[in-house]
Amino acid sequence: MDRRSLIKQAGIAGVLAAGVAPAVHAQAAVRWRLASSFPKALDTIYGGAEVFAKQVKAMSGGKFEISVHSGGELMPAFGVVDGVQNGTVELAHTVPYYFYGKNPAFALGSAVPFGLNARQMNAWMKHGNGRKLMNEFYANYGMLSFAGGNTGTQMGGWFRKEIKAVTDFKGMKMRLGGGLIGEVMQKLGAVPQSIPGGEIYQALEKGTIDAAEWVGPYDDQKLGFNKVAPFYYYPGWWEGGPEVDFFINQKAFAALSPENQAIVEAAAAYANSDMLAKYDALNPTALKQLVAAKTKVLPFSQPVLEASFKASMEVFAENNAKSPEWKKIYEDLRAFQRDQVLWFRFAEMRFDQFMASQKL
Ligand code: CA
Numbered sequence: 001m002d003r004r005s006l007i008k009q010a011g012i013a014g015v016l017a018a019g020v021a022p023a024v025h026a027q028a029a030v031r032w033r034l035a036s037s038f039p040k041a042l043d044t045i046y047g048g049a050e051v052f053a054k055q056v057k058a059m060s061g062g063k064f065e066i067s068v069h070s071g072g073e074l075m076p077a078f079g080v081v082d083g084v085q086n087g088t089v090e091l092a093h094t095v096p097y098y099f100y101g102k103n104p105a106f107a108l109g110s111a112v113p114f115g116l117n118a119r120q121m122n123a124w125m126k127h128g129n130g131r132k133l134m135n136e137f138y139a140n141y142g143m144l145s146f147a148g149g150n151t152g153t154q155m156g157g158w159f160r161k162e163i164k165a166v167t168d169f170k171g172m173k174m175r176l177g178g179g180l181i182g183e184v185m186q187k188l189g190a191v192p193q194s195i196p197g198g199e200i201y202q203a204l205e206k207g208t209i210d211a212a213e214w215v216g217p218y219d220d221q222k223l224g225f226n227k228v229a230p231f232y233y234y235p236g237w238w239e240g241g242p243e244v245d246f247f248i249n250q251k252a253f254a255a256l257s258p259e260n261q262a263i264v265e266a267a268a269a270y271a272n273s274d275m276l277a278k279y280d281a282l283n284p285t286a287l288k289q290l291v292a293a294k295t296k297v298l299p300f301s302q303p304v305l306e307a308s309f310k311a312s313m314e315v316f317a318e319n320n321a322k323s324p325e326w327k328k329i330y331e332d333l334r335a336f337q338r339d340q341v342l343w344f345r346f347a348e349m350r351f352d353q354f355m356a357s358q359k360l
Contacts, residue, residue, distance in 0.1 A: 157213030
């Protein structure tokens with residue numbers, strides 16, 4: 001018996017026994033279901049939805065409860081936009097770029113190659129046009145969004161061979177997240193592979209793939225990639241600051257009281273900053289352990305980055321021609337990024353560079 005019917009049964013039993021209505025506090029006034037795209041084992045990214053649900057419950061004094069369901073539990077991990085759109089669930093916790101196949105514009109709500117870092121993404125979304133433009137686009141799917149986490153700049157992934165020149169990508173079978181980076185890597189000669197997180201290790205071990213990217217040291221170490229691919233490259237230039245989102249069914253959100261709407265917004269903001277803080281706190285230890293276990297941590301060379309940048313710009317131009325939604329949002333993002341890069345070059349970059357060169 002599930003919890004809902006248990007409570008119902010207990011309520012009826014209470015009425016029969018005492019002849020009075022069951023206590024009001026026995027049941028939350030609002031109950032929502034959240035479909036996550038992530039497996040429970042990833043406490044950082046899956047955990048973001050649990051942090052959110054806990055905050056909603058606490059802020060509402062227990063009157064608003066959200067049950068969190070892992071990827072595949074209620075619907076396929078990549079079926080959650082359909083689930084929100086048709087009202088099977090009230091909301092989802094996912095990465096917008098997974099839905100690139102529906103429309104390239106989805107990628108702009110999370111990360112595009114050589115896009116914004118986590119700080120800049122928050123600035124664009126909250127105080128630029130980002131959230132407004134993305135929500136105009138998401139309205140086509142009957143949903144609205146709130147930021148629900150960020151990993152920070154990701155690592156470039158695990159390779160069985162060194163990448164000395166961009167020609168080393170030729171014919172390389174690489175597991176990649178999302179269709180946009182797949183199109184860019186294809187231009188560089190790689191053969192993109194779409195493999196769920198739980199199956200990457202085996203594919204790398206067997207040699208069915210030559211390389212794989214996932215997130216960063218903490219999550220990657222959990223999946224054991226260092227045991228099957230010795231070279232760990234950085235940065236993941238396709239994910240400078242990928243945003244994880246809460247996608248909410250518009251009608252369900254409109255049906256909430258103004259108080260509960262404010263609670264959802266505040267709890268999402270809490271979960272958003274909490275995830276980035278968690279990754280930043282956990283990654284250094286994992287990186288040190290990986291290096292101690294003989295992982296070779298290497299930067300992509302300047303020529304490799306420049307060729308990747310050029311290939312990305314070609315794909316963006318193709319998207320400008322394909323999707324008017326992409327073009328409108330992309331142009332706003334790039335204009336915002338030009339100013340962000342200008343500003344970050346001064347105080348932030350000089351400070352970080354200096355600190356990185358000091359003995360602490
Ligand atoms: Ca990734």
